[in-house]
Amino acid sequence: MAAPYVHAAAHRKSSSGDRPNRARGNRPPLPLLPDDALHNIFSFLHIEDAVRTSVLSRRWRSTWTSTTHLVFDGFRPRNRDPRSLDFPSLVGRVLSQCTSPTVKKLHVTNFKYRHRYRPKLDLWLHFALGRRVEDLRLWLITDQWTRYTLPPFFYCSSWLVRLEVSWCSFRSDETIWWPCLKFLSIEDADLDDDMLGRIFTGSPVLEFLKLGRCRYVKNIIIDSTSVKDLVLIGSKNYSYSYMGKIWAPHLLSLRVSGTWSGPWLCTHIFRLDDISSLVEAELVFSGRTSLFEWMYCNLLKELIDRLCGVPKITIGSWCWKILSSLEMKGVSSLLSKCQSLILRTPISQLHLLGIAYMLRSSQCLERLVIHLTGVPRLKFLKWGIHVQEESKGSCNYDEEDFLCSRKESFQCLVTHLNQVEIIGFKANSLGSKHVLTLIKFLLGNTFTLEKMIIKADLRARNGQKRLQAILSELLAVRQNVLGYQRASKNAEIIFDFPLQLASF
Template sequence: METLKRHIPVSGPEDLREINRFALKFEGNFYASATSQSYYLREISSKMLKMWIESQSTLPNAPSNSVGNSSEDLGSIQVHELHRDFYLVLPEKKMTGKRARLPPSNQDERQNSVDYISQLPDAIILHIFSFMTTKDAIKTSVLSKRWRSTWTSNQYMNFSLPVHSSLKFKSFITFVDSVLLRCTAIKAKRFLFDAPCYALIQSSLDRWLQFAIEHGVEEVSVNLRYWRYKDFLLPRILFCCTTLVHLRVSKCCFWVFSTVNWCFLKTLRIDYAKLNDDGMMRVLSGSPVLEFLELKSCEGVKHIMVESKSFRELVIDSHKFCGQVSMLKISAPHLLKLRLLGNSRGGEFRLDEVSSLIEAELNFNMEICALDKVKAHADLVKGLLKRLHHVTKLVMGSWCLQALSLMEARDMFLPSLKCRHLILLGAAGHEGVPEAIAKIFESTQLLEKLFLQTTCTPNSAIELNADSVGRRVFAGEEFWNFVKWRIYQCLMHLRHVEIVDRGANLLAWEPVLSLLKFLLQNALWLDKIVINSTNSKSSQAFEPSPRLEVARILLSHPKCSPRAKVILRYPFQGCPSV
């Protein structure tokens, strides 16, 4: 708008609205088609440059060689020159007459225009670079002559080689080497590397990591894809980098044979790596201020013991157990949040010392392939709940709920839980899951907030049916009325219930609907039931009738609490919720 108004005099509100309409349309076309910030910046700059070149050929007295063909000539064009051609694509009826009031072509417009991009402080420019890959940051040099050399002082290095990239491995290596050679930054805040790791790249990666470490790097991420040979062995110099704050490595060999000195490391993520207890102990003891640790699809470690008072969150995702009898022991007396996720088959978890935990998530999956293992897996979940009895927020996945549902009657009582916020993920309609939910309700007498995430179809992780373990199947309101006496204490504090719906029809709602009707009729202090639909299927995106029917049923159902509300949140025709 400001650029257009400098070139086109505004005589009234109508002209201002027309300029605003055109500016919105021009900007909006590129924004709507952009897939990323760097793509948007590149495309709109290219379009502005093309328009300026075309305008030069139509302006009178324009010099024949005003624009060269080399990238050096294109990079010297100022931003106000790129903007100057906007008026050339205005509607003809508006362009006629407006152009007559433009200054003569022989007048230097640069005297009255301002190159805002070139006037940006270096700190702002470098902050913009932090959101881009290094390759895209270099491309921005076309925007301004000043930006041509600014990228060399970029402290955020991000090298990525996409899977289907046309760039050859040797060309990619040459590119990275040339960037690091021209780098003038005294300190490197970030070094991100994501590429297929073959022999050609492996020998160079050591050199690139050493460059980053020598420049006091704070964040390092190494993601190696499609590794067909032996694992990439991290250089020893990395374990002595005292400036590291955030580290993530994927598909690397993490054997540690020397002392680890990560005195400022706060977050550590290790994916698809081979570990051992000795190396893990060295890493944890050498990271005195570590706050977050994530191990994803790692194997070899059997004991995680952290005594640091700074340690706050531990994530174990798809742990790979080794050996016939394998166990992962966790001991962290100051840990606040624990998450056990993914497919973790062939072993079990044991919590030794987790007395400070306030939040826990049990959303892992172990295959049950024989009847003799049913009790063992149920005892595993029950044992974890016993060690987590003091947490105030508990998340349980579908597999854990199904494992509890297969417990025999004599083992059905769970330890007393102090949980106030309970999140249950999975298929509420799976055989036996209502019984597992009732067991949890019975043990949770202080529950205030309940969150349920449902699915259309039951999880097939457990293929055993109810008859195979001698368990009776209950369904619907009959079941909840039957267990009412067992879960009455839980209903005394419940105030907030939220359902995340992934079902598509009313039939899929039946198991959940019976529970909601029971809670509405028996929860003494219930404030609201929220139905939050997150169905992502485009064919069902504008069909809220099943949810509306559920809401209608609940609104007409008797309620124990006079202030209880039923709220339906559903994206409908562009609106966030209704």
């Protein structure tokens, strides 16, 4: 099988001058790479691609069988030849030929599970735990009636370090023993409070926990001193997302995402009890807009009050809408220790109200970061005619006059705020009237400002004509901003634009 390699090298020589002379050097031909190097390459491939390397060299025909990284994806396009194996048969065939005494990684993702596949899944897990797997991922595709019940031997593994499962059921009578587990992600699972407590007891070094749409979990009680990060993902179905309380006195980071909705006329979705060690919180969730406005106002007001001692807070777009409503009503909160505030939101008149609310609440704020996102298509706050009319009326105002009328209550502008970052994923978002008004206000009224960074993080590829238009828009933004008055003599304005624009 050396001929194809030689042919390819000859072709490169004829088409690229002296390039092969630089490439040859002391590098061995690909088929002569040592096994350690090959296994490192295989660790970045799906197992099907690793198997295909067997045709490249006689020596490689069985090399893939000793790989320690096995990754199977049910969504990958496959040969439609009727002789090709279906996904369960493919996984079984590969595992049966695996010769490595240990397996570091086994990932089975996007597998359309049915009850008839349960024996196969049991065998796969038995294989993984028998080979001392460290990184196990089992992401299934099914419905709430056909979840895979994890077998009894699954709950005891002395080697697991990272575990991710979805659409599985945990047996309520099993004892957990995962002494090396540090990362645990459970989504769309049947899991109750008692089993969650057993997981904490049997995982003494667990550091990261993600719970997504786990029905029957009502109270999260984390008395473990090792668990530092908690991620909660809500569901549109309130029976999944309604919880009682979160008690985690040693937790350092909390992220709440997804869609949360409580029972009708419920005053809260979950309650934060003891989170006294928390240093970072992310509220990037949304709610069902069919519920009354006051429910979500009360929810977010309660959450903000409970986060008063957290130094770093991130808030998403939907929550900003609720904060805008609180600003309309004159409701106040106090984030006494918030030093870093990150906003992921578009900037409109409505969102300026939410920004005013947080500036008024964060008296010790030192760093403000705004990630400009797209304006959602849904109408703002679909809670009823009353709120829609109130929103329309509240948005008919002059933004600059409004911010100036509130500046006396923005104590952070006078005493602490020293850095502002505004990041736009589209050039026109940075140049919008509302964004420029906010930039002008912050520059003109922040006496402690040391640095303002305006960044255009343009990820999409653009042609030459589009680059010209983008450059023109960004230059206009730069010209406008540099003309604004600065309250701080030490304020430095930094424009962070893509290299392709800077060199255009």
